[in-house]
Amino acid sequence: MNQIDWAGWREEFPGLRLSTYLNTVSLGQLSRRSRAAMVHFMDLWTETGSAAWYAYWLKEQQATREEFARLIGADPQEVAIMPNVSSALGAVSSSLDFAKRSQVVTTALDFPTLTYHFLAKDREGLESVILASPDGIQVPLAAFERVVSAKTALIATSRVYFTTGFIQDVAALAQLAHRNGALLLVDDYQATGQVPIDVRRTEVDILITGGLKWLIGGPGIAYLYVRRELIQSLKPTVTGWFSHARQFDFDPHHLEFREDARRFEAGTPSVASIYAGRAGLQIINEIGAVNVRRRSAELREDLVGRLTERGYRLRLPADPDTRSGITIVELEDPMAVTRALAERRIIVDKRPGAVRISPYFYNTTEENEIVVEALTELTRGSW
Ligand SMILES: Cc1ncc(COP(=O)(O)O)c(C=O)c1O
Numbered sequence: 001m002n003q004i005d006w007a008g009w010r011e012e013f014p015g016l017r018l019s020t021y022l023n024t025v026s027l028g029q030l031s032r033r034s035r036a037a038m039v040h041f042m043d044l045w046t047e048t049g050s051a052a053w054y055a056y057w058l059k060e061q062q063a064t065r066e067e068f069a070r071l072i073g074a075d076p077q078e079v080a081i082m083p084n085v086s087s088a089l090g091a092v093s094s095s096l097d098f099a100k101r102s103q104v105v106t107t108a109l110d111f112p113t114l115t116y117h118f119l120a121k122d123r124e125g126l127e128s129v130i131l132a133s134p135d136g137i138q139v140p141l142a143a144f145e146r147v148v149s150a151k152t153a154l155i156a157t158s159r160v161y162f163t164t165g166f167i168q169d170v171a172a173l174a175q176l177a178h179r180n181g182a183l184l185l186v187d188d189y190q191a192t193g194q195v196p197i198d199v200r201r202t203e204v205d206i207l208i209t210g211g212l213k214w215l216i217g218g219p220g221i222a223y224l225y226v227r228r229e230l231i232q233s234l235k236p237t238v239t240g241w242f243s244h245a246r247q248f249d250f251d252p253h254h255l256e257f258r259e260d261a262r263r264f265e266a267g268t269p270s271v272a273s274i275y276a277g278r279a280g281l282q283i284i285n286e287i288g289a290v291n292v293r294r295r296s297a298e299l300r301e302d303l304v305g306r307l308t309e310r311g312y313r314l315r316l317p318a319d320p321d322t323r324s325g326i327t328i329v330e331l332e333d334p335m336a337v338t339r340a341l342a343e344r345r346i347i348v349d350k351r352p353g354a355v356r357i358s359p360y361f362y363n364t365t366e367e368n369e370i371v372v373e374a375l376t377e378l379t380r381g382s383w
Helices: 006-011 032-072 085-093 112-124 141-147 170-179 271-287 289-309 334-343 365-379
Strands: 079-082 103-107 127-131 152-158 183-187 206-210 222-226 327-330 349-351 354-357
Touching: 032 079, 032 222, 032 271, 079 085, 085 112, 085 183, 085 206, 085 222, 103 112, 103 141, 112 127, 112 152, 127 141, 141 170, 152 170, 170 183, 271 289, 289 327, 289 365, 334 349, 334 354, 334 365
Parallel strands: 103 127, 103 152, 152 183, 183 206
Antiparallel strands: 079 222, 206 222, 327 354, 349 354
16 A cells, blocks of 8 residues: 655655664755755856846745645645744734734743744733643643633644644644634644644644754745635734735835735745755655655654663653654753764754654664664663
């Protein structure tokens, strides 16, 4: 049933020959295709100079919106290309009126850029509720239900927690938000690419993600989805000339936003990153997010089995359907272990009290074996 040539796809990522690389949670591998696309970008720059903008670069940006829209089941007009998650968050939240509804609900397991963003708005009278996690793995839906009310503007949380790999039920959160007249904003950075999503079906209002990790597109690119029905009502105050409906009129007196999600794209795009990013998206779309998920689930379960056998303590969601490609191994000195593994050319990531091991579709069970053997040698007796 599995017709995909995983060994062939592995060849697409030459960096995998240089180390045992199990760190897509931090940075996805560079594909030959992304490299070639960036070289092509530079060739166009050399050969056509400023004409590249209209002849190629802005078209590439549009094609990238289309490729991303395809991946999440959106319309390209609902997609903006941004330089990073933080600036996407800034643009979109600058268009929300927190005077009417003054509460934003996040969780302690979310990536801090999300909580920082709303904490910084306390001087505007915004109340940030950061829900605690009872088990350090997830935040139950009931905890959201207890606080979300008519004063909530936004539930803002991740689909996959960077801290635990837990996959949240964003469809249930969307329903909860909507029942209370609030919106759901999803930080999807640790999910898109590795865990499929259909934004229409899940009824997410705003989704932000980026190229760095599971979308194997490198730094400098993020993707912002805003549900069609919302776009017209959102007028960002973090804005610029690329947001203007008639950008090239250069009329300094009137600001008229674009009709579509491009109204959130304030300034000159990061074109090299767009070339790399689109190539990454194409690979995920070609393989199919469902196949990526199946393959990475197989590798994760293999890894979990090996680690459990050796007695390691994992921060692991109980239900395999809520596990992603991020496996958290609790260790006393993650810094030293990560460094010692790197000396053996085994690349994993560290976080306080744990290492994160994240096999992706291009990895193998042999690599899982290598990391678990090395980990056992390094930590024997200390766990
Ligand atoms: C869940 C999540 N959100 C956001 C980011 C990064 O945000 P930004 O693109 O603003 O650097 C990361 C990066 O590690 C992340 O894991």
